[in-house]
Amino acid sequence: MAPKFKKKKRKTGRPLIKLCSRGCADRPLDYKDLEHLETYLTPQGQILSRRRTGYSAKCQRDLKRAIKRARHMALMPFVG
Amino acid sequence: MTNLYEGMYLVDNDVVREDWTKAKALVTGAVEKHGGKVITARRWDERRLAYRISGKRRATYLLSYFEIEKDALPLMTRDLELNEHVLRYLQLAVDKVPETEFELTEAEGAADFTVPAPPGDDYVEEEVAVQPEETRGSAAKERPPATAEGEAQAPASAKGEGATEAAATETVATEAVEAQTAETQTAETQTTEAQTAETQTTEGEPVAAQED
Numbered sequence: 001m002a003p004k005f006k007k008k009k010r011k012t013g014r015p016l017i018k019l020c021s022r023g024c025a026d027r028p029l030d031y032k033d034l035e036h037l038e039t040y041l042t043p044q045g046q047i048l049s050r051r052r053t054g055y056s057a058k059c060q061r062d063l064k065r066a067i068k069r070a071r072h073m074a075l076m077p078f079v080g
Numbered sequence: 081m082t083n084l085y086e087g088m089y090l091v092d093n094d095v096v097r098e099d100w101t102k103a104k105a106l107v108t109g110a111v112e113k114h115g116g117k118v119i120t121a122r123r124w125d126e127r128r129l130a131y132r133i134s135g136k137r138r139a140t141y142l143l144s145y146f147e148i149e150k151d152a153l154p155l156m157t158r159d160l161e162l163n164e165h166v167l168r169y170l171q172l173a174v175d176k177v178p179e180t181e182f183e184l185t186e187a188e189g190a191a192d193f194t195v196p197a198p199p200g201d202d203y204v205e206e207e208v209a210v211q212p213e214e215t216r217g218s219a220a221k222e223r224p225p226a227t228a229e230g231e232a233q234a235p236a237s238a239k240g241e242g243a244t245e246a247a248a249t250e251t252v253a254t255e256a257v258e259a260q261t262a263e264t265q266t267a268e269t270q271t272t273e274a275q276t277a278e279t280q281t282t283e284g285e286p287v288a289a290q291e292d
Contacts, residue, residue, distance in 0.1 A: 031170075032088075032124075032143075073088055073141075073170055074129035 031069035090168040100195040116148030
């Protein structure tokens with residue numbers, strides 16, 4: 001007999017497979033690693049949301065911190 | 081209790097042009113003045129700033145690892161604040177010094193090492209107009225999977241719309257061709273029919289995707 005309630009399909013764009021146990025990238029997030037950080041910015045320089053990065057809350061905080069440190073040191077623009 | 085810190089300092093290019101050791105001493109001197117010990121200190125990069133700081137467009141980055149008393153750090157940062165040649169600083173507590181830092185610092189300390197003279201403040205590097213395909217490919221791989229999916233979906237849907245429009249125009253054209261060459265049945269019409277068949281298959285894909 002078929003189950004009464006069908007499990008709904010996931011509609012969000014978040015990936016189901018995490019890249020590491022913490023859901024973070026395979027290399028550490030450092031404010032000096034600009035090539036890596038730029039992949040998580042929009043063309044206008046905004047930080048991508050968790051929904052788009054697929055990061056866990058903790059890793060997203062690490063990402064935010066790294067980008068803001070790079071901005072403070074004028075390695076990255078605040079806008080544009 | 082001494083702690084290990086990583087410090088990144090933005091040094092004015094005017095001082096670097098005069099003498100690099102003098103520019104380096106701005107930071108190492110401040111650390112040693114307050115009883116700290118400099119482990120490594122090297123020129124990280126000279127680059128154009130993302131935004132102007134104190135009217136400067138370019139500056140030199142100095143990366144240093146040092147040990148200092150916890151209580152002495154605020155006094156040292158106060159000295160850096162008062163020094164107008166240090167434009168910005170970022171000091172973070174770290175667990176250990178990366179191994180590569182020792183090698184790079186030694187390379188800077190070699191006799192044949194010369195610090196390249198910083199260019200003028202308005203100097204802009206020539207941007208490469210066309211990126212090599214390899215770098216573009218690697219950049220695409222590095223992007224997070226969710227982003228790649230999200231971006232891939234958008235152009236796919238755009239292509240789908242474009243394909244349906246193109247298919248509509250092609251079918252009109254093939255009908256006209258068939259009317260003209262109904263008697264002869266040349267090989268050309270057969271090819272156009274084959275094309276329409278292909279386009280019909282492409283039409284089916286986006287519709288199936290929408291149903292999901």
